[in-house]
Amino acid sequence: MKIVLSGVNLVEGGTLRVFKDAILAFSKNNDIELICLVHRQALFSDVTAHNVSFLEFPSIKSSWLKRCWFEYFHCKNLSKNLNADIWFAMHDMTPNVTAKKRFVYCHNPSPFYTAVKVDYRFEYKMVLFSFFYKWLYQLNIKKNDAVVCQQSWIAEYFKTELGAKKAIIAKPVSKKTQITSTENTTQLVATNKKVTFFYPALARTFKNFELVLDAFLHLKTNAPDCYNKVELVLTIDKGSNQYAQHLVKKYHTLENVTFLGQQPYDEILKLYNRTEVVIFPSKLETWGLPISEAKEHGKPLILVDxxxxxxxxxxxxxxxxxxxxxxxxxxxxxxxxxxxxxxFSAHQHKQHGTVVENWTQLLSIITQD
Structure with missing residues (x-):
């Protein structure tokens, strides 16, 4: 069986990790020939399976005009040449392709976001983009055998609002998550010189860095004893983008905040191990992968409601x-x-609908006759 995984727009962060997880899981089936459409093959140097090949498209990400041309025109001819049994688009847009079965993985939450002032200043393209992303989602969506998304409320949106035939809820994690924390949260301060709060995220305005930084600023001014017992580690720095430059400049007086910059994934895993509390205040996610990763490491979590x-x-x-x-x-x-x-306390959430727990299960579903 020949499967095409298309992810030419995925180059960093959680979306790239999800793409890699899918490739690694699918490649374990030796009966599958896996063709991956990617930005750069170098991003996947850890993928060495014999049944995986890569086609590079490094220029597609440079403009939306090129992206639309690729998805709606180039992929049509490419699909005829590749003659795939399954075409799985990993980044939201449903391409014009010829294949026996078609799926699209939708992970961009832009249609569900209400822009605020900081977005217009630093990410005006995202604001404009959110206005027509609903249209991009809807275009060709009925041609898919199913839409794959990460949460039940999004699945319902695709079915009722956009007319998708079927929606599969798939968690973007490849491991079974740990559900019992290993931290003694009553002794965080007593056993550590400083309590480390870790927020792994890219420098995007909707990630809500200001919530945590303003909280630390408030502590420094109004509760210095507590401030001296805590530290915050962020995976952004002034070289990330203009928004990050703004944050570093605005909060430069917070000596207990480390603007570490973007880190390789293996370093992120080490940071989880050195962290007492993972904090994730993002306002806009279709999943929030660090939440799952923090659970895998048994870390206490502070989340937005x-x-x-x-x-x-x-x-x-x-x-x-x-x-x-x-x-x-x-x-x-x-x-x-x-x-x-x-x-910290125990929380439970009742899941509605059938949920695919890993990529191996998803592969079994999409390859069924």
Whole structure:
């Protein structure tokens, strides 16, 4: 069986890790010939399976005109030449292709986001993009055998609003997540010189870095004893983009905040191990992969009280939810940690609909006759 995985636009962060996980899982089936359409093959140097080949398209990401041309025109001819049994588009847009079965993986949450002032200043393209992304999702969507998405509320949107034939809910994790925290959250301060809060995220405005940074600023001014017991590690720095430059400049007085910059995934895993608390305040996600990764490492989690966070967290015994727009409330929670109070508790989320737990299960579903 020949399967095409198309992800020419995926080059960094969680989406690239999801793409790699799919490739690695599918390649374990020796009866499959896997052809991957990618930005650069060098991004996949860790993929060495004999049944995987790569086709590079390095110029497609340079403009939306080129991307649309690729998806709606070039892929038509390419699909005739490749003659795939399954064409699986990994990045939202349903291409014009010829294949026995077609699937699209939708992960961009832009249609569900309400822009704020900082978005217009630093990511005006994203604001404009969100206005027509619904149209991009809808174009050709009925031609898919199924739409693959990450959460039940998004699956319902695709079926009821956009007319998708079928929606498969697939969690973008390749490992079974740990559901019991290993941290003693009543002794975080007592056993560490400083409590490390870790927020792994790219420098995007919707990631809501200001919530955490304003909370630390409040602590420095109003609770210096607590501030001296904590530190924050962020995977952005002034070289990330203009938004990150703005954050580094605005919060340069916070000496307990480390703007570490983007890190290789193996370094991210090491940072999880060195971290006491993972914090994830993003306002816009279709999943929020660091939540799953933090669970795998058994770390206490501080999350914003939004639907995606509850569904991604699922059942977990060490989580704490805060208002996405209230840094003082977050500062209060951090102060409680400094005072030895265990603010983390067990949370449960009832999943609606059938959920595919890993890529191997998904492969079994999409290859069924």
């Amino acid at each position: 939004l639907p995606y966070a509850h569904e991604t967290l699922g059942n977990y015994d060490k989580a704490h939810f805060v208002d996405a727009d209230d840094p003082i409330a977050l500062a209060k929670s951090i102060t409680q940690i400094c005072n030895g109070t265990d603010i």
